Amino acid sequence: MTPNTETNDSLFARAQRVIPGGVNSPVRAFRAVGGTPRFVQRAQGACFWDAEGRRYIDYIGSWGPMILGHGHPAVLAAVQAAAQEGFSFGAPTEREIELAEAILELVPSMDMVRLVSSGTEAAMSGIRLARGATGRNKIIKFEGCYHGHADALLVKAGSGLATFGNPTSAGVPPEVVQHTIVLEYNNIEMLEQAFAVHSRDLACLVIEPIAGNMNFVRASLPFMQRCRELCTQHGALLVFDEVMTGCRVALGSAQSVYARALPGFEPDMTILGKVIGGGMPLAAFGARRAVMQQLAPLGPVYQAGTLSGNPVATACGLATLREIRKPGFFEALSARTRSLVDGLTDAAKAAGVPFSADCEGGMFGFFLLPELPQNYARVMQSDSARFNRLFHGMLERGVYLAPALYEAGFVSAAHTDADIAATVDAAREVFRSL
Numbered sequence: 001m002t003p004n005t006e007t008n009d010s011l012f013a014r015a016q017r018v019i020p021g022g023v024n025s026p027v028r029a030f031r032a033v034g035g036t037p038r039f040v041q042r043a044q045g046a047c048f049w050d051a052e053g054r055r056y057i058d059y060i061g062s063w064g065p066m067i068l069g070h071g072h073p074a075v076l077a078a079v080q081a082a083a084q085e086g087f088s089f090g091a092p093t094e095r096e097i098e099l100a101e102a103i104l105e106l107v108p109s110m111d112m113v114r115l116v117s118s119g120t121e122a123a124m125s126g127i128r129l130a131r132g133a134t135g136r137n138k139i140i141k142f143e144g145c146y147h148g149h150a151d152a153l154l155v156k157a158g159s160g161l162a163t164f165g166n167p168t169s170a171g172v173p174p175e176v177v178q179h180t181i182v183l184e185y186n187n188i189e190m191l192e193q194a195f196a197v198h199s200r201d202l203a204c205l206v207i208e209p210i211a212g213n214m215n216f217v218r219a220s221l222p223f224m225q226r227c228r229e230l231c232t233q234h235g236a237l238l239v240f241d242e243v244m245t246g247c248r249v250a251l252g253s254a255q256s257v258y259a260r261a262l263p264g265f266e267p268d269m270t271i272l273g274k275v276i277g278g279g280m281p282l283a284a285f286g287a288r289r290a291v292m293q294q295l296a297p298l299g300p301v302y303q304a305g306t307l308s309g310n311p312v313a314t315a316c317g318l319a320t321l322r323e324i325r326k327p328g329f330f331e332a333l334s335a336r337t338r339s340l341v342d343g344l345t346d347a348a349k350a351a352g353v354p355f356s357a358d359c360e361g362g363m364f365g366f367f368l369l370p371e372l373p374q375n376y377a378r379v380m381q382s383d384s385a386r387f388n389r390l391f392h393g394m395l396e397r398g399v400y401l402a403p404a405l406y407e408a409g410f411v412s413a414a415h416t417d418a419d420i421a422a423t424v425d426a427a428r429e430v431f432r433s434l
């Protein structure tokens with residue numbers, strides 16, 4: 001390890017001189033919670049160490065990809081071997097086929113998949129394909145769901161169903177979001193009205209089935225069933241954004257969780273990222289063959305990328321998928337995550353702090369609210385000042401939670417019982433002081 005004379009504060013000051021806000025992705029700047037971001041020097045297993053040598057139990061795991069923990073030996077070996085053979089070719093490799101085959105086996109609602117480099121790229125390209133394949137323009141999305149930062153997806157709800165959403169970012173002209181309709185998550189009545197109004201203009205409905213960008217909010221079964229029925233009835237594609245949930249909440253992703261309760265259920269298109277790349281820049285979108293054949297070079301919908309299917313990233317993704325397919329992997333991961341959530345719930349209860357929490361597979365969320373919220377407006381009623389005290393109290397005790405109350409948490413296979421117990425002990429102390 002390189003000796004470091006810098007502190008988190010000095011690195012943050014230096015970073016802010018050359019990188020906007022000192023970070024390359026806004027939530028890392030700790031703006032929501034205040035204080036100085038921790039600059040990571042190295043990570044191993046369930047932990048990382050900051051520039052000052054302090055160790056943290058890591059519950060963001062690079063925001064999801066690190067399902068095996070950091071530095072898993074089989075993944076490291078695969079990445080090292082691939083790097084020896086070459087970093088990038090801009091020409092096809094056998095490993096891309098192997099990864100596509102592995103993904104399709106795990107998520108059989110897709111017949112074909114295209115590999116790209118980020119979740120944003122996958123969602124943007126998937127929506128273009130949905131529009132191209134249906135010959136329609138309008139898309140439905142839900143408030144609180146995030147599908148990357150493509151212009152047409154940076155939208156907040158407009159004033160009514162017949163009106164259009166407003167851009168949530170400067171630099172997005174209103175015309176660019178004129179075809180994006182934003183509805184309330186889990187609101188069946190609003191959904192039915194939107195389909196009645198826009199019907200044959202709708203190319204797709206895009207949804208995070210478990211919304212990890214409002215911490216952890218599940219689409220209810222009746223709501224999901226209605227999404228499926230209405231898409232089928234009106235000829236729109238049901239697009240599952242499983243960048244966060246893909247191979248993370250279950251081996252078969254969130255769609256397999258819904259299919260358990262709704263037999264035969266499947267989306268028309270799936271967007272994947274994070275776990276399938278094991279921590280390398282890799283994402284994918286896929287659908288049934290007839291839809292995917294609309295994509296260039298077979299069809300008229302254009303999409304391309306110099307680093308798409310990158311040989312080192314595909315090696316990392318393949319090695320990761322190989323590990324998570326081992327018998328018992330998800331049972332153990334789910335049990336570990338459940339024990340964390342139960343421990344945190346007990347700790348909050350003992351301290352009399354309003355608290356609700358949920359988890360699936362290796363993904364969890366909690367709210368300083370007495371019951372689990374069903375939509376974004378309710379999530380935003382969480383006590384943010386209290387959350388910030390909780391976040392910093394845990395950080396001081398060596399537990400790194402997501403630095404914003406609307407972000408999900410992630411447990412890896414490397415988290416031990418001792419890590420969970422230490423986290424719950426820290427939470428007991430912090431909850432008492434909230």
Ligand code: HOZ
Binds near residue numbers: 025026062063213407
């Ligand atoms: N998109 C992530 C939040 N949901 C943040 C990614 C990052 O900062 O690494």
